[in-house]
Amino acid sequence: MSEDRRGFGPLQPPAGETHVADALFDLMPRDAVFALRLLGESRSRLLEHFHGFILAELAKIGAAPETHPMISAFAETHALTLRDFVVSGVEIAHQFSIAEIELLTGDSTGLTRVDVWDRLKSHIAVAETQFQRQLSGMRDQVDMYRAPIGGSPP
Numbered sequence: 001m002s003e004d005r006r007g008f009g010p011l012q013p014p015a016g017e018t019h020v021a022d023a024l025f026d027l028m029p030r031d032a033v034f035a036l037r038l039l040g041e042s043r044s045r046l047l048e049h050f051h052g053f054i055l056a057e058l059a060k061i062g063a064a065p066e067t068h069p070m071i072s073a074f075a076e077t078h079a080l081t082l083r084d085f086v087v088s089g090v091e092i093a094h095q096f097s098i099a100e101i102e103l104l105t106g107d108s109t110g111l112t113r114v115d116v117w118d119r120l121k122s123h124i125a126v127a128e129t130q131f132q133r134q135l136s137g138m139r140d141q142v143d144m145y146r147a148p149i150g151g152s153p154p
Contacts, residue, residue, distance in 0.1 A: 022117075025120070028113055028117075034101050035092070035096075036095075043083065046083045046086060046087065047079050050082040051076055054075040
């Protein structure tokens with residue numbers, strides 16, 4: 001089990017069956033991070049900025065909407081790439097470990113970890129059920145992995 005860095009002793013997932021969520025719970029101090037995420041109007045404004053910036057730069061080399069009617073679509077495609085580059089860089093630079101989040105939120109009981117464990121377990125069960133429902137319709141895809149007739153697997 002994981003040891004809480006603040007001295008509260010070993011952290012335990014809720015009692016019950018052994019589950020892959022238990023293994024993920026043990027990895028949480030090392031593998032789980034909370035990250036800043038830019039959404040909504042912030043992303044839109046950044047996209048608008050880069051769209052205008054690109055159109056202005058293109059105009060400097062003689063590519064204007066009058067002479068290049070599809071230039072706005074070109075600018076939007078590249079503006080999306082620039083926006084995503086900036087957003088990803090900011091988001092990656094602002095990641096916090098679960099221990100840091102617990103410290104910042106005053107969670108001395110480990111409830112954040114238990115909540116994450118519970119959601120992991122629930123989402124894993126939903127994913128498994130969804131796959132089981134779809135499996136009967138995947139026969140052709142699965143058969144593509146069958147060994148050739150008369151041959152042996154590599």
